[in-house]
Amino acid sequence: MTWLITGGAxxxxxxxxxxxxxxxxxxxxxxxxxxxxxxRLPADVPxxxxxxxxxxxxxxxxxEHGVTGVVHLAARKQVAESVxxxxxxxxxxxxxxxxxxxxVADAGIERFVFSSSAAxxxxxxxxxxxxxxxxxxxxxxxxxxxxxxxxxxxxGAAHGIDTVCLRYFNVAGAAAPELADTGVFNIVPMVFDRxxxxxxxxxxxxxxxxxxxxxxxxxxxxxxxxxxxxxxxRRLSDGGASGDLTVNIGRGEGVSVRELxxxxxxxxxxxxxxxxxxxxxxxxxxxxxxxxRAVVELGxxxxxxxxxxxGSAWQGWRLHHAG
Ligand SMILES: NC(=O)c1ccc[n+]([C@@H]2O[C@H](COP(=O)([O-])OP(=O)(O)OC[C@H]3O[C@@H](n4cnc5c(N)ncnc54)[C@H](O)[C@@H]3O)[C@@H](O)[C@H]2O)c1
Numbered sequence: 001m002t003w004l005i006t007g008g009a010x011x012x013x014x015x016x017x018x019x020x021x022x023x024x025x026x027x028x029x030x031x032x033x034x035x036x037x038x039x040r041l042p043a044d045v046p047x048x049x050x051x052x053x054x055x056x057x058x059x060x061x062x063x064e065h066g067v068t069g070v071v072h073l074a075a076r077k078q079v080a081e082s083v084x085x086x087x088x089x090x091x092x093x094x095x096x097x098x099x100x101x102x103x104v105a106d107a108g109i110e111r112f113v114f115s116s117s118a119a120x121x122x123x124x125x126x127x128x129x130x131x132x133x134x135x136x137x138x139x140x141x142x143x144x145x146x147x148x149x150x151x152x153x154x155x156g157a158a159h160g161i162d163t164v165c166l167r168y169f170n171v172a173g174a175a176a177p178e179l180a181d182t183g184v185f186n187i188v189p190m191v192f193d194r195x196x197x198x199x200x201x202x203x204x205x206x207x208x209x210x211x212x213x214x215x216x217x218x219x220x221x222x223x224x225x226x227x228x229x230x231x232x233x234r235r236l237s238d239g240g241a242s243g244d245l246t247v248n249i250g251r252g253e254g255v256s257v258r259e260l261x262x263x264x265x266x267x268x269x270x271x272x273x274x275x276x277x278x279x280x281x282x283x284x285x286x287x288x289x290x291x292x293r294a295v296v297e298l299g300x301x302x303x304x305x306x307x308x309x310x311g312s313a314w315q316g317w318r319l320h321h322a323g
Contacts, residue, residue, distance in 0.1 A: 001111075001237045002026040004067045006052045006100070007074030008045070009036025011181040012115070012171060012222060016071060017045050018179070019226035020233060028065045030058075031074065040179055053096040058103035069111035069236060070104055071229055072097065075144075078185055079119070079282070082141035093144035097151055105159040111236040112152060113229060116167045118218075118250070120146040123284035130290040131167070131246050138282045153244045162242055164232040169218040169250035169289050171225055173309035179222075180316020187217075188310060191261060192317045195270045201261050205279035208286075214257035216286040218250035221304035221312075225249055231298040250289025251302045260306065267310045 003020060007013040008029025013036070020027050021042055029041055032051040041047055046065070050057045052074045061067065075093045076082070082089040097114075104112060119142030120135045137143045149165045156163040172188045174180035184193045191201040206213035228249045235245075258274070265271035294300050 001068045001233075002028065002066050003069045003071055003233060004028055004030055004061065004065070005071045005073065006030045007036065007072075007115075009033060009038050009040055009047060010073060011179070011183070012168075012225060013073040014040035014179055015175055015222045015226040016073065016229045018042055018175065019223070019230050021045050023230050025230070025233065028061070028067065030061060035183070037182075051096075052100050053092070055099050055103050058100060059107065062103065062107040062109065067107070068109060069113070069233060070100070070109060071113040071233065072100060073115040075115065077141065079139050079141045082144070083139055086140040089140045089144050090147075094147050094151065097148050101151065101155040104161065105155060110161050111233070112156065112161050112163045113232050113236070114148060114152045114163065114165045116149050116165045116246075117142065117145045118167055118169045118248070118287055118289065120149065120167060121287065127286075128252065128288055128290040129248065131248055131293055138284075149246065156244050162236050163244045164236060165244070165246045166228060166232060167246065167248050168225060169220050169248070169287065171222050172219050173221040173223065173304070173312040174316040175223040175226070175312070177312075177316040177319040180313060180320060182320050187257065187260060188264065188313045189317065191264050192268070192314065195264075195268060195272075196317075196321060200272050201264070201274040203257050203261065203274045203276045204283065206258070206276045207279075210256060210285055212256050212258045215283055216254040216256050216288060218253060218288040219255055219260070219306055219309055220250050220302055221309045224302040224304050228294065228298065228300045231300040235298055245297055247294050247297060248289040248291060249294060250291050252289055252291035254286060254288040255306055260310075263306055263310050267307065267314050
């Protein structure tokens, strides 16, 4: 097997590339470097600088590297930007996926892993979200992920491609400081950013129907997430899967924003109290995965906790923001 990892120089993609290469898989990364950093990739993983929207390039890469499976992570991922620029998000995330799937089908590639998101569920109002919980995304980003899943399954059925859609919950942490997320779009880097500016962390809303009034999320360490991709790839290459599989990737444990901010205070030593501001539109009170199917279908379960996520993310933050 040779796996093409699109978005392989990105935050999650580089972790996936490393985990798969370390486990002895042959991998090649494709990234247009719009948000990626080639230095994240290990020396033994070749990087093709180009877009997953370029069908001719994909054809060449598949042939030159003998690609037999694809892990597709390349995407635009900022919710607020997707609200402001929906056509761009549909073109990049759905149009780009269609181009990629055409190339995959033409090349006779039979294994495909797709980066989906808990954003497909929207605000389902259940204690634990199973893969059968109805999907109702509340922003264009989530819509592109749900439409992407539909497209992946339809093309898989039409061309005999075995597919796995991984619905990640809230990703945090780093396997090594140099692999850390350098964007400030998720809560952990957002709090680090505030503290680095000598400002109090912000909590958006403390009047939700939750025990401490703040939103509850399911945080997953990126190193665990990378291992889930390896498990999905192995399941496909071992012939264990036929058809399509959709799996939540979370820990099955809820952590409130206030609890998370407390852990960040303990890890950084900066325990200044958070300021509470108004709710942000579109934030669900609670989004926690049922993590059962991943155990049954992939033999995978998360091993790392929130303190490890925050500690490793803080080391990465300090590396990237030194001085
Ligand atoms: N970070 C999260 O919390 C999270 C949660 C759920 C799902 N996801 C999904 O995981 C995937 C990876 O996210 P990330 O956090 O690593 O983001 P990221 O921005 O760090 O990585 C995406 C990578 O893809 C590259 N890229 C973007 N468009 C491309 C294209 N058309 N062709 C080639 N390369 C392209 C970027 O340069 C970047 O390196 C995305 O599909 C995202 O939607 C992320």
